[in-house]
Amino acid sequence: MTAATTRLAGAARGTATEGRSPEELRDLVSHVGAELELAPAEVIVEWAVATFGDRFCVTSSMGDAVLAHVVSRVAPGTDVVFLDTGYHFAETIGTRDAVAATLPLTVVTAEPELSVAEQDAAYGKDLFRTDPDLCCAMRKVEPLERSLAGYDAWATGLRRAETRNRVVAPVVGWDARKGKVKVSPLARWSDEQVEQYVQDNGVLVNPLVHDGYPSIGCWPCTRRVAAGDDPRSGRWAGTSKTECGIH
Numbered sequence: 001m002t003a004a005t006t007r008l009a010g011a012a013r014g015t016a017t018e019g020r021s022p023e024e025l026r027d028l029v030s031h032v033g034a035e036l037e038l039a040p041a042e043v044i045v046e047w048a049v050a051t052f053g054d055r056f057c058v059t060s061s062m063g064d065a066v067l068a069h070v071v072s073r074v075a076p077g078t079d080v081v082f083l084d085t086g087y088h089f090a091e092t093i094g095t096r097d098a099v100a101a102t103l104p105l106t107v108v109t110a111e112p113e114l115s116v117a118e119q120d121a122a123y124g125k126d127l128f129r130t131d132p133d134l135c136c137a138m139r140k141v142e143p144l145e146r147s148l149a150g151y152d153a154w155a156t157g158l159r160r161a162e163t164r165n166r167v168v169a170p171v172v173g174w175d176a177r178k179g180k181v182k183v184s185p186l187a188r189w190s191d192e193q194v195e196q197y198v199q200d201n202g203v204l205v206n207p208l209v210h211d212g213y214p215s216i217g218c219w220p221c222t223r224r225v226a227a228g229d230d231p232r233s234g235r236w237a238g239t240s241k242t243e244c245g246i247h
């Protein structure tokens, strides 16, 4: 199967079939999380694909392609949603393009309603400085919710080892705000397991990871961190903000 890319801006992707109701989805996963808690990532993805079919997608911030690689082995052709905020490093866009070119997946690029120039005109220049929560809401949260409209379940590369906020992240959970099933096949993976998988499988990694950026977001809100520091300490450094609101 060949790789493919799709661009999504301003409207939800509408190719998937009609899905289950939120109540059906919530009931469906109410006991599954515990059953899959100790399952390998591949088995968790197999369950998600068998349960949701083409109403299952993956999201990736293109820090690395570990989850995308796992999914490409289990279910070639799966959609990978990437949020192009308009503020990404060139290396991140390059990683997205490399994933699309080399893995048998369909990379779907979701864009905000407003371009950066339009946002500057409407809200003032550099909203990321004056109101980063609003900037994230318009450039990340809304585009993700819009792009997930055609799916019942989404997989993220979220891991419990990343931050204190994520230590309770379920392998399979109910995202009440989105009305979707959220699957985190790598939730139990340590940093060492990620590195080992990358080495064993020659997985694409954003080159910035090896240049002092272990956690990569938009360039205005991401700084280099010193070796040994909290990997996410470079995100919104100097502010109390720690998450963009999509998790």
Ligand code: SF4
Binding pocket: 085, 087, 127, 128, 131, 132, 133, 135, 136, 137, 139, 140, 217, 218, 219, 220, 221, 244
């Ligand atoms: S991370 Fe920064 S630039 Fe990116 S959407 Fe959030 S506030 Fe805006």
